[in-house]
Amino acid sequence: MQNPQHFPPTLPVPPTLPVIVEEDFTYPFAIAPIFTQGQKNIAAANVALERNDLVLVCCQKAESSPESNSDEKVDSSAMPFYDVGVVCKILRKVSLPDGRVKILLQGMAITKVIALEPQTSEEDDSVIEAIVEIIEYQDYNQVRVEAMMKFLLENVQNYANISHFPPEMLKTLEETNDPNRVIDLVASTLRLKPAEAYKLFASDNIEERMMMLIDFVTQEIQAQKLQKEIKSRVHDKLEQTNREYFLKEQMRQIQKELGVDKQRDEELDEFAKKLESIKQFLNEDAYKEIKKQINRLSKMHQDSADANLLQNYVEWVLEIPFGSYAKGELSIKNVAKQLDLDHYSLTKPKERIIEYFAVRELLAKNAKANAKKTKNRDTESQKSKGTILCFYGPPGVGKTSLANSIAKAISRPLVRIALGGLEDVNELRGHRRTYIGAMPGRIVQGLIEAKEMNPVVVLDEIDKIARGVRGDPTSVLLEILDPEQNVEFRDYYTNFSIDLSQVIFIATANDIAQIPAPLRDRMEFISISSYTPQEKEQIAHKYLIPQELKKHGLTDKQIQFSKESVRVLIERYTREAGVRNLRRQISAILRKVATKVLQDEDFTPIKLTPKQIPDFLDKVVFEIEQSNKKARIGIINGLAWTSVGGDVLKIEAIKLKGTGELRLTGSLGDVMKESAQIAHSVVKVLLESGELESKIKSKDKAKGPMYNQYNIHLHLPEGATPKDGPSAGIAMACVIASILCEKPISGEIAMTGELTLTGDVLQIGGLKEKLIAAHKAGIKRALIPAKNYERDLKEIPKEVLDHLTIIPVQTIHDVFAEVFKRG
Known part of the structure; x- marks a missing residue:
């Protein structure tokens, strides 16, 4: 049967039409508006209105832009839009306020784009022109097509039953005999993808088009059924949840009425x-x-x-474990044994810890004796109280591990509370229950975690507590750490008092100067100072190496550390007061050894020597520069305390022609700047009085004393590192006197001490760390204040005293006598 012509014969299609490119296909027989603001589309509509109101509407390809164009004819496969479109009649064109244009179109016929050619009109050369040809459909078997169309309409009816299909469209389809019209009408309601619509438009075989459309309708039916099934399942789930809730509520009420809830x-x-x-x-x-x-x-x-x-x-x-106390009895023998087992050296801290527990043990014995006499069941857990210990010192010296040993020795649980950066007071005292997510404070949570009311609680980094807008945590610690107040510690969450008097609180800090004074008053401080190189060697062999071998799955038969190799690790590969970095370096070596054990089938045991260390570690860090034995003018060794131990600080000075001014560089703090000014003034006084003889003769007496003719530039190297503290006065005085009097200072001498305007030498702190640093740097003589010599020399390790001559000085005269007479 011949395909009926569905384009109006009274409206012939011209061979060339302007093209409007849209994102979707426009279908024949449909009246639809399009909104566009593309200049080419608007120009194409204007050209169509000027000619015959006809325009070709094509669908844009996904990878192309509707604005793309060419200045010459192109092949249809290279066009930026599909080569099949619909000839439409423009019914109306309206400009909108937002700059867009509304065009009302009526689809007429499907056409094939033969080629593109540019618009030659001078008025608008941006319009896309297409040479078109109406698609003529092939003859078809009427019986087959009618059967296929009947099957199609049945599927459309099924589709309409489960989706929003226009009712009037069904009536139109039933009254239409033209299969192409039926195909186009059904396709316009399915919202086909551009690629699918193109296949449907481009085919000139009606049976093929009909089969494609049947497939599309079937797919839509399946998709709609799946969506409906999913929605139904979700709805049923909600219904079931609500139903269960109401049934449970009814059951609860029934049980309550029957007394069986x-x-x-x-x-x-x-x-x-x-x-x-x-x-x-x-x-x-x-x-x-x-x-x-x-x-x-x-x-x-x-x-x-x-x-x-x-x-x-x-x-x-x-x-909260009310009434539950650790049952282990205190024994200072056990404490001493555990401390010696876990820690090397630390004699003074161990003595103080044993004294602390000796008092508690004695109180416990007295409480038991009194209880027997009075038949009172109160025990040590309700009676004994004590001071709060605070271990302070550089990182890695064993502050927290001492607390671990204490807890192990007295058989009590250990609770660690990290205070670094804590700025919310409620973290310790608890949140009020009015807040969402409220919970007890860390102290109460620690008791719950320990399951005992008398654990060992480590308040770690108590010097790093911050103060913010949420209160001052220090104020809570004042109550927690006061034995007279913590009997009735009140947590905001619990809203009642809790007895913390049996808790053993141990704080740790790096710098006690950062702890507020009222809080310092609650604690007794035990200094855990730097280790000497000899102590580090013993710690490495007795503790670090065995522990790390076990952690890395190795044995001492696979690798052995010689004494010389450990000494090199300490002297050249670590920079610390403690042993934390030393442990890391040992761990780094053992990791490489473990890798070799697995990779090398013929692995031979390693006995590590200093020459082999570079094969395992690639970076050498010199802790302290060794002293220069040569005597030099204007350079002296000062001794300084830092948060990671002691250090030898070079102080340099030069003189320049000037007016007697003093210039300071090296990132000095206010205290150190004042020390330099005092030292400068003291040296001037001594030069004026003649007590300090200068080798420089004033060339012009009219200009005044010699020191007024020179400016002094005093510098402390490593200017990027801030430096401050009251202990460099005598060293600065010596280096200024050296440069003005041109007297050399021995490189084997170092000193520490603060200076007054009258020339007295004041005592300083951190003496142990400073002298250990001098010993490591190879210093032979160290000048220290006489008061420190009398008070603190007992704390200095024996190996330091054996290799270092310590000289006490009371005045600047004593200092100059030692420095310049022998220098």
């Missing part, structure tokens, strides 16, 4: 029983508060928000 009642009974079991260990306020909240919980609906908050509260407070 077991789960709820059992839970409340358990809370009440637990409260009664610990009643004897609670003060009156605590018992009343907990009982009050349990009663409130019993009256509330279990699904209400307040009930959840109350239940969390009751569960938290009943987890």
Whole structure:
């Protein structure tokens, strides 16, 4: 049968039409508006209106832009849009306020684009012109097509039953005999993808078009059924959830009426029983508060928000181990044994820790004796109190590990609370229950974690507490660390007092100067100072190497560290007061050894020597520069304390012609700048009085003394590192006197001490770290204040005293006598 012509014969299609490019296909027989602001599309519409109101509407290809064009004819495969479109009649064109243009189109016929050619009109050369040809469909078997069309309409009816299909469209389809019109009408309602619509438009075989459309309708039916099934499942799930909720609620009400609401009642009974079991260990306020909240919980609906908050509260407070104390008896023998087992050296700290527990043990024995006499059951856990210990010193010297050893020795749980950067007071005291997510403070949580009321609590880095807008945590610590106040420590969350008097608090800090004075008053400080190289060697062989071998799955038969290799690691590969970096370097070596053991089948045991260390470690760090034995003018060794131990600080000076001014560089703090000014003034006084003889003769006496004719530039190397502190006065005075008097200073001498305007030498702190640093740098003589010599020399390690001559000085005269007479 011949395909009927569905384009109006009274409206012939011209061979060339302007092209409008859109994102979707426009279908024949449809009246549809398009909104566009593309200049080429608007120009094409204007040209069409000027000619015959006809325009070709094509669909843009995904990878192309509708604005793309060419100045010459191109092949259809290279066009920026599909080569099949619909000839449309422009019914109306309206310009909108937002700059867009609304064009009302009526689809007429499907056409094939033969080629493109540019518009030659001078008025608008941006319009895309296309040479077109109407697609003529092939003859078809009427019986087959009618059967296929009947099957198609049945599928469309099924599709309409499960989707929003226009009812009037069904009626139109039933009244239409033209299969092409039916195909185009159905396709316009399916929202086909551009590639699918193109296949449907481009085919001139009606049977093929019909089969394609049947497939598309079938796919849409399956997709709609799947969506409906998913929606139904979600709806059923919600229905089931709501149904279960209402059934459970009804069951709960029925059980309540019958008196068989077991789960709820059992839970409340358990809370009440637990409260009664610990009643004897609670003060009156605590018992009343907990009982009050349990009663409130019993009256509330279990699904209400307040009930959840109350239940969390009751569960938290009943987890606090009231009345539960560690049963291990104190024994200073066990403490001493454990400390010696875990730590080398640290004689003074160990003595103080043993004294601390000796007092507690004696109090415990006295309490037991009194209890027997008075038949009182109170024990040490309710009676003994003590001071708060604070271990302070550089990182890596064993502050926290000492606390671990203490807890192990007295058989008590250890709780570590990191205070570094803490700025919210509620972190320690707890949040009030009015806040969402409220919970007890870290102290109470620590008791719950320990499951004992007398654990060892380590307050780590207490010197690094911050102060912010949420309060000052230091104020809470004042209460926690005061034995007279922490008997009734009040947590905001629990809302009752808790006895912390049996908790052993041990604080750690790097710099006690950063701790507020009121808080310092609550603690007794034990200095854990730097290790000497000899101590580090012993620690490495006895503790670090065996521990790291075990961690890395190695044995001492696979690798052995010689004494010389450990000494090189200490002297050249670490820069610290403690042994933390030394442990890291040992660990780095063992990792490489472990890799070799697995990769090398013929692995031979390694005995590590200094020459082999560079094969395992690639960076050498010199801790302290060795002293220069040569005597030089204007250079002296000062001794300084840092947060990571002692250091030898070079101080340099030069003189320049000037007016007697003093210039300071090297990132000095205010205290050190004042020390330099004092030292400068003291040297001037001594030069004027003749007590300090200068080798420089004044050339012009009219200009005044010699020192007024020279400016002094004093510098401390490593200017990027801030330096401050009251202990460099005598060293600065010596280097200024050296440069003005042209007297050399021995490189084997170092000194520390503050200077007054009258020339007295004041005592300083950190003497042990400073002298250890001098010993490491190869210094032979060290000048220190006489008061430190009398008071602190007992704390200096023996190996330092054996290799270092320590000279006490009281005045600047004593200093100059030692420096210049022998220099």
